[in-house]
Amino acid sequence: MLKEWIPAEIPEKEEMEIQLDRDRDKLYELQMKIKEYKVPVLVLFEGWAAAGKGSTIGKVIKNIDPRFFKVAAMSAPSEEELRKPFLYRYMKQIPEEGKFTFLDSGWMEQITGEVLKKELSGPEYEKRIESIRRFERQLTDNGYLVLKFFMHIKKEEQDSRLKNLMEEEDTSWRVTKFDRWQNEHYGKCKKVFDRYMKDTNLPSAPWYIIDAENRKWAELQVMDILISSIEVAMQNRNHSSPILQNVFPLVKMPKLAEVELQNKEISEEEYRSELKSLQRRLGELHNRLYRKRVPVIITYEGWDAAGKGGNIKRITGALDPRGYEVHPIASPEPHEKSRHYLWRFWTRLPKDGHIAIFDRTWYGRVMVERLEGFCTENDWKRAYNEINEFEKELSDWGAVIIKFWVQIDKDTQLARFTDRQNNPEKQWKITDEDWRNREKWDAYEVAVDEMLQKTNTSFAPWHVLESVDKKYARIKALKIVISEIEKALKDK
Incomplete structure (x- = not known):
């Protein structure tokens, strides 16, 4: 030029x-x-x-x-x-x-x-x-x-x-x-x-x-x-931008309806034994992550009342508090909403050697924002490729990316909602919005299936946690986190 x-x-x-x-x-x-x-x-x-x-x-x-x-x-x-x-x-x-x-x-x-x-x-x-x-x-x-x-x-x-x-x-x-x-x-x-x-x-x-x-x-x-x-x-402000073809290799995912939830349970005794052993191992790996300067990003999406918070708690229970941060993601603040939707996640990324855990994520663009009309159809359809690009950027940086979808069925959710509603100590966990979202279960399931299919890349795959038995989901999550970190550290 x-x-x-x-x-x-x-x-x-x-x-x-x-x-x-x-x-x-x-x-x-x-x-x-x-x-x-x-x-x-x-x-x-x-x-x-x-x-x-x-x-x-x-x-x-x-x-x-x-x-x-x-x-x-x-x-x-x-x-x-x-x-x-x-x-x-x-x-x-x-x-x-x-x-x-x-x-x-x-x-x-x-x-x-x-x-x-x-x-x-x-x-x-x-x-x-x-x-x-x-x-x-x-x-x-x-x-x-x-x-x-x-x-x-x-x-x-x-x-x-x-x-x-x-x-x-x-x-x-x-x-x-x-x-x-x-x-x-x-x-x-x-x-x-x-x-x-x-x-x-x-x-x-x-x-x-x-x-x-x-x-x-x-x-x-x-x-x-x-x-x-x-x-x-x-x-050109109101002109729609082109929806680009995904260029990243995708791995086939089962639909949520095909995920087997029965018999995915664990006894209290086995749970306590495995939890102690796995948390010890994860704590050891956290020290190596810091020494080798490997960043880890763990994301949680799932149904309301699926057990994300308890799952996260068992992960963080193994970690040095100086080396991780949990980001609970709610509706964007005005200064966040007025920027590119990924901005608020870019600014929350961990330093190398540290772990960032996201309770809700950038996938809100293709779920709640899609279904509640908070963005245009062009916006959410374009987002699949943009999210894959974002995660590829993180992968190329050297980050370990672990994405969890926490899965339960409608009956389990209803039982947990009812328990929260009737228990004064748990009522803060249930809102009118939770009940409204439950009415849109089928629409959300369609959106989630599409999300899983279009963003399950080889460098940032999804992992489904069957959480009718929360103990089972916690142990499975710990095993996956440990396995992914061990693979990343193998060649370091």
Whole structure:
């Protein structure tokens, strides 16, 4: 892209001022409209060192109400961020509906920097590129406007700017050793940048190369693109995104009606003996997980009153409390609802060596949100592939992903609901919503069957826990967790 790029002709100084005044007024007007249209805008500024990324952002945001934007300078990842998936720190930054986030450098700088330092190459580079494509496409499919600017200057201009910065005591700190290396190896860097931009130039999130030799001209180019892109995004706000074909290998799952629940029970004596032995083993494995820096994600879905809470309690009873966290997932808070639906799960991922347990999960998109009309049909149909992509990202990171569906029959649920209703100590566990959901059992069963079929991948398979006898389900869950962790640690 950089090799073939031909800069546009710069307007006369007077004409440039007129156009800038027009664009500044227009952007302020549009900023109010994107809140009305609920369009989230993510603007990424990449480019050469000293190309003016920060100063251009500063000029653009002067035309926006400060309540509706955030600027983040994405420096090198912290030690904490390095213990999370690559995309974690960028997903954290995505804006709410009707707001802007401006990133001063981001995933391009991180990836190309690692390539230039020979820390990333071959299959690992390709894997990162695929992650970026999915990330950007998922954002745009879910209504985000993603704008990617590359601030381009010639080698001689960069050299001049770096020298000017270094001559001033107050600005010399801004020039890093790598900035100087970049200028000395300009041709090599340009080749890496060019390849990256070609690899990530998506129809829904294209690259815009900004001629940054003249600072006002750079501002005008950015403003023009920002304004025209926002106008198009508002026009397309209600357009449905394509539902993509799943590309991951799926493993056949039985329907819930085919799951045998009878004779899945265990005596109290056997339960106590096995529980003690399995919890001891899981505790040992938790120490090895921490030492080997392997993250574990355990998710629970299932019928109301199926026994998820008691099951989780027996898992956590074996773990060091410093090395796990349980996330009870309820309806999204307003700030969560106004972002990509996976955002609140990305931000709850464990550090490597730690365990995250989710009591309800991202699968709410294809169950409760589907059946209660909290999202469109296009949204939930598109979500199967998005969830598989999310879990593939976690698997590629090195996470052990264990997904449980806790299964009971309608009669067992009724008996447990009635017990809760009649027992003052358990009444807090039963709500009117539980009874309403029970009336939709058949519809939920159809949705769950489809969910299991379409998201039972080889890297994140489902496990059904037969829980008419809760003791049986607890022991089975412990055995599965231990087995999956042992497999993951085998080659470590």
